[in-house]
Amino acid sequence: MSNFSELIKGDKPVLVDFYATWCGPCQLMHPILDDVKKEVGENASILKIDVDKNQELAAKYQVRGVPTLMIFKDGEQLFRQSGVLQKKELVKLLEENA
Template identity: 70%
Template sequence: MSQFSELINQDKPVLVDFHAEWCGPCKMMSPILKDVKDNLGESVSIIKIDVDKNQALAAKYQVRGVPTLILFKQGKQLWRQSGVVQKEDLINLINNNN
């Protein structure tokens, strides 16, 4: 978990995707997140966390449903939403918090 703390303590926004292999909507998020990364490049970090393999981390952030996206910057949670989020919404959100 200390590695996770280091990752979310960056000066740039860090978008964390809490997902699960068995989750249909999670699979829909993968190409969206790829497009966001392709658009924004190094101005954002995107991390995927499998809730089944990282139950302690999911519990710490009270992730009840997947996908759950959380945006961090310098260790602070700036935004959070469960369900599929569209590419444009994510890009705007990240740009507004950069």
């Protein structure tokens, strides 16, 4: 994913979900991320990265477990956590980093 660095350079926060299709907890994140996007609208972006299809990128960011969620703004990583997070937590994090 060669344009990843361009996508995370913006002045809006970008929530990145590193996931795998075979991962149960990752499947739980899909509807949560859809709800987060509805709530934050254009104030933030959500980017989903399949670690099996983007192994170099996952290695670069040392993703060891999925799902791993990160928030970037202006190219800088502001947040990182592995595991399922609830909508309320994610919306709060995105608003704090807007």
